[in-house]
Amino acid sequence: MKIVALAGGVGGAKLAHGLAQILPPEELTVIVNTGDDFEHLGLYICPDLDTVCYTLAGLANPETGWGRVGESWNTIANVEKLGGPAWFRLGDQDIATHLERTRRLKEGQPLSQVIRDFCRAWDVRHTVLPMCDSPVRTMVDTDEGELAFQEYFVHRRCEPIVKGFRFDGAEAAEPAPGVREALESADAIVFCPSNPWVSIDPILRVVKKINKPVVAVSPIIGGKTVKGPAAKMYTELGIEPSALAVAMHYRTILTGFVLDNADLKYEEEIKALQVKTLVTDTLMNQLTDRARLATDVLHFIGSY
Numbered sequence: 001m002k003i004v005a006l007a008g009g010v011g012g013a014k015l016a017h018g019l020a021q022i023l024p025p026e027e028l029t030v031i032v033n034t035g036d037d038f039e040h041l042g043l044y045i046c047p048d049l050d051t052v053c054y055t056l057a058g059l060a061n062p063e064t065g066w067g068r069v070g071e072s073w074n075t076i077a078n079v080e081k082l083g084g085p086a087w088f089r090l091g092d093q094d095i096a097t098h099l100e101r102t103r104r105l106k107e108g109q110p111l112s113q114v115i116r117d118f119c120r121a122w123d124v125r126h127t128v129l130p131m132c133d134s135p136v137r138t139m140v141d142t143d144e145g146e147l148a149f150q151e152y153f154v155h156r157r158c159e160p161i162v163k164g165f166r167f168d169g170a171e172a173a174e175p176a177p178g179v180r181e182a183l184e185s186a187d188a189i190v191f192c193p194s195n196p197w198v199s200i201d202p203i204l205r206v207v208k209k210i211n212k213p214v215v216a217v218s219p220i221i222g223g224k225t226v227k228g229p230a231a232k233m234y235t236e237l238g239i240e241p242s243a244l245a246v247a248m249h250y251r252t253i254l255t256g257f258v259l260d261n262a263d264l265k266y267e268e269e270i271k272a273l274q275v276k277t278l279v280t281d282t283l284m285n286q287l288t289d290r291a292r293l294a295t296d297v298l299h300f301i302g303s304y
């Protein structure tokens with residue numbers, strides 16, 4: 001069964017990792033959000049792509065879900081000592097990724113090629129694609145004005161009140177080489193439990209059209225996010241955060257929805273949207289949970 005998974009960072013990477021443990025490399029393509037990408041300290045940083053690649057490579061820090069395992073922080077500590085910005089934490093091993101990526105991009109290599117080469121070097125055998133090669137920048141409209149995504153997310157710790165989002169460059173962006181082909185040859189598309197507003201929406205804005213069954217896994221469990229600001233965003237935009245709100249968010253393209261046992265009460269309302277449902281344990285705290293949830297999702301798709 002050929003699957004394309006759409007993913008942001010931490011939540012997306014966990015399910016992508018589960019799927020990668022079950023599906024052979026030729027049956028899984030992960031398309032990753034690049035709206036969070038930014039330039040910092042002269043480096044080109046792709047937080048979601050790196051999180052997905054490190055996770056699939058077994059190099060991710062299991063405590064944070066982002067960054068590298070066994071990381072050291074000497075470079076950023078010395079940057080700080082010199083009066084430079086240290087609010088975006090970059091580990092020493094991680095900096096090597098950004099240095100080499102920046103060098104290649106400056107030479108004119110497209111991001112998709114850089115990621116393909118990095119995946120080969122890290123022995124990631126499933127296909128990981130950026131949503132596009134041209135820059136797309138997620139901008140967050142807040143009560144303090146419009147903020148670049150990392151300014152809002154990391155520097156301001158998601159404190160400003162969200163009023164909306166803009167994906168600068170998304171309308172004009174061409175999907176990266178391989179994205180359209182993967183979507184066309186897929187049996188189904190899985191939306192990983194990533195932030196709908198700032199991880200999945202930018203990808204949808206770039207790919208524009210999906211003509212395949214779409215199964216989304218809710219990133220909201222019991223009205224809360226496992227990590228990150230998705231629930232806070234729903235509230236600030238005047239929508240009660242819930243699995244139902246996520247299903248409503250995707251309703252125009254959704255054929256199936258995976259919600260947590262904790263949210264069983266929403267199942268009938270979601271079914272009424274003409275969406276098939278799977279109620280299961282969607283929390284991936286342990287490594288083994290990833291393959292378990294991926295197996296559930298694949299069986300669900302297979303039962304269509």
Ligand code: GDP
Pocket residue numbers: 007008009010011012013014048051193194195199217218219220221224225226227228229230231282283284285
């Ligand atoms: P980010 O770009 O690093 O914020 O990562 P994503 O957008 O991919 O993931 C953030 C979302 O993942 C949050 O809304 C979390 O609630 C969700 N998430 C994280 N871990 C889990 C999990 O184990 N299960 C589920 N269902 N959602 C999760």
